Amino acid sequence: MNKAAATLEGKLPQLKTPLPGPEAQRVVKLDARYISPSYTRSYPLVARRGRGAIVEDVDGNRFLDFAAGIAVCVTGHCHPEVVQAIEQQARELLHISATDFYQENAVTLAEKLQAITPGDFPKRVFYSNSGTEAIEAALKLARFATGRKNFIAFFGCFHGRTYGSLSLTSSKAVQREGFGPFLPGVFHAPYAYPYRCPLGVPPERCAPACLDYLENTVLRTLSPPQDTAAIVVEPIQGEGGYVVPPDEFLQGLERICRQHGILLVVDEVQSGMGRTGRWWAGEHAGITPDILCVAKGIASGLPLGVTIARADLMRWPPGAHASTFGGNPVAVAAALATIRLIEEQLKDNARRLGDYLLKRLADWPARHKLVGEVRGRGLMIGVELVRDKKTRERAPAERNAVIQAAFERGLLLLGCGPNTVRLAPPLIIDQEQADCALGLLEDALTQVEKGA
Numbered sequence: 001m002n003k004a005a006a007t008l009e010g011k012l013p014q015l016k017t018p019l020p021g022p023e024a025q026r027v028v029k030l031d032a033r034y035i036s037p038s039y040t041r042s043y044p045l046v047a048r049r050g051r052g053a054i055v056e057d058v059d060g061n062r063f064l065d066f067a068a069g070i071a072v073c074v075t076g077h078c079h080p081e082v083v084q085a086i087e088q089q090a091r092e093l094l095h096i097s098a099t100d101f102y103q104e105n106a107v108t109l110a111e112k113l114q115a116i117t118p119g120d121f122p123k124r125v126f127y128s129n130s131g132t133e134a135i136e137a138a139l140k141l142a143r144f145a146t147g148r149k150n151f152i153a154f155f156g157c158f159h160g161r162t163y164g165s166l167s168l169t170s171s172k173a174v175q176r177e178g179f180g181p182f183l184p185g186v187f188h189a190p191y192a193y194p195y196r197c198p199l200g201v202p203p204e205r206c207a208p209a210c211l212d213y214l215e216n217t218v219l220r221t222l223s224p225p226q227d228t229a230a231i232v233v234e235p236i237q238g239e240g241g242y243v244v245p246p247d248e249f250l251q252g253l254e255r256i257c258r259q260h261g262i263l264l265v266v267d268e269v270q271s272g273m274g275r276t277g278r279w280w281a282g283e284h285a286g287i288t289p290d291i292l293c294v295a296k297g298i299a300s301g302l303p304l305g306v307t308i309a310r311a312d313l314m315r316w317p318p319g320a321h322a323s324t325f326g327g328n329p330v331a332v333a334a335a336l337a338t339i340r341l342i343e344e345q346l347k348d349n350a351r352r353l354g355d356y357l358l359k360r361l362a363d364w365p366a367r368h369k370l371v372g373e374v375r376g377r378g379l380m381i382g383v384e385l386v387r388d389k390k391t392r393e394r395a396p397a398e399r400n401a402v403i404q405a406a407f408e409r410g411l412l413l414l415g416c417g418p419n420t421v422r423l424a425p426p427l428i429i430d431q432e433q434a435d436c437a438l439g440l441l442e443d444a445l446t447q448v449e450k451g452a
């Protein structure tokens with residue numbers, strides 16, 4: 001499966017220097033002088049090149065990548081077919097601005113997105129450059145189309161860091177601290193998180209309780225339906241901790257939206273593009289968004305955001321919303337190649353390898369004193385660490401230590417939420433790489449448990 005890695009780099013990690021190596025140290029020092037300190041680096045990986053699921057750093061150390069550039073590199077690093085599409089397009093046209101001129105491949109991609117997104121109705125596509133911009137477009141469109149002003153988002157959600165999306169985002173205080181006031185008319189409701197239900201009810205009651213709170217408290221006392229433009233939801237909370245809600249929660253949100261003429265905006269920025277074994281995570285619950293937001297994996301690493309809406313909603317006039325770079329031809333060419341690969345093989349591979357990993361991880365809560373819960377769909381898997389299985393006290397320092405220990409063993413991971421390890425590899429991994437990653441993660445976990 002992972003041919004590029006197999007032929008060019010080998011497909012397993014190999015460390016040659018103590019970490020960070022001398023070249024990495026040099027870059028990290030310069031970075032500290034010149035780059036915004038708002039970035040969150042868990043460990044000093046200084047990447048030089050990547051092939052498949054392998055990243056090589058500036059000292060020649062090779063890492064197995066289970067972070068994929070924050071769930072972006074779905075086709076692996078530098079997939080030959082994606083690179084070829086980029087090269088070919090780069091020789092033809094780098095930029096024209098699809099907002100002021102017509103561009104054929106932007107139409108081709110929009111037509112393809114129409115076909116692979118839920119809902120058998122005409123849709124329209126708005127192009128931007130990132131996840132946060134895809135959300136901004138959705139917010140503006142929802143207000144414009146409904147004439148209503150309010151939005152409902154969920155505690156723990158992450159939708160981006162520009163002012164509109166940040167007004168929804170509530171996954172970490174540091175993302176908001178010092179930046180208010182935010183967009184008015186945004187209200188937050190509890191998200192169904194059965195392992196630690198925000199309403200304190202047992203797991204099987206969590207989804208109905210959260211839906212009841214939304215319907216009978218938020219919509220009755222804070223944001224009346226006739227003022228509510230949209231409910232904005234991640235079908236799996238990403239940055240918030242890879243929280244997988246029961247299907248009935250998402251289905252309930254859709255029912256509430258339909259009942260009150262509220263738009264259902266589904267943020268598939270992290271969970272979409274085949275990561276969960278289907279095109280969209282919301283498909284597992286069978287929901288149909290009015291507006292769907294996509295970014296991250298869509299172009300295998302080139303910047304592209306897409307907001308796909310029911311055609312009858314996207315009726316704003318020329319000039320109402322646009323972006324100079326949105327739908328850049330090279331990014332669109334990468335997206336078309338990415339979609340072809342996902343369709344032909346990677347969606348199935350994500351499902352197969354995801355099932356395999358989840359099966360192998362199933363007994364970790366019983367075998368490991370720090371593992372509280374393992375959850376996920378496809379190759380979007382969270383391992384939540386706790387200090388105490390009964391009280392479920394979160395283990396953030398231990399989580400960070402596990403991620404650091406994994407790095408020292410050649411495995412790239414990221415955290416999500418305060419105390420969860422996220423597994424978000426490229427969708428091209430094979431079983432040997434899955435086994436290798438679990439071996440290294442378990443080794444790191446055991447080391448931290450010994451010290452815990």
Ligand SMILES: Cc1ncc(COP(=O)(O)O)c(C=O)c1O
Nearest residue numbers: 130131132158159160238269270
């Ligand atoms: C669900 C979700 N929405 C939106 C965003 C924002 O995307 P970007 O960082 O491209 O602006 C992210 C980024 O992590 C995300 O996970």
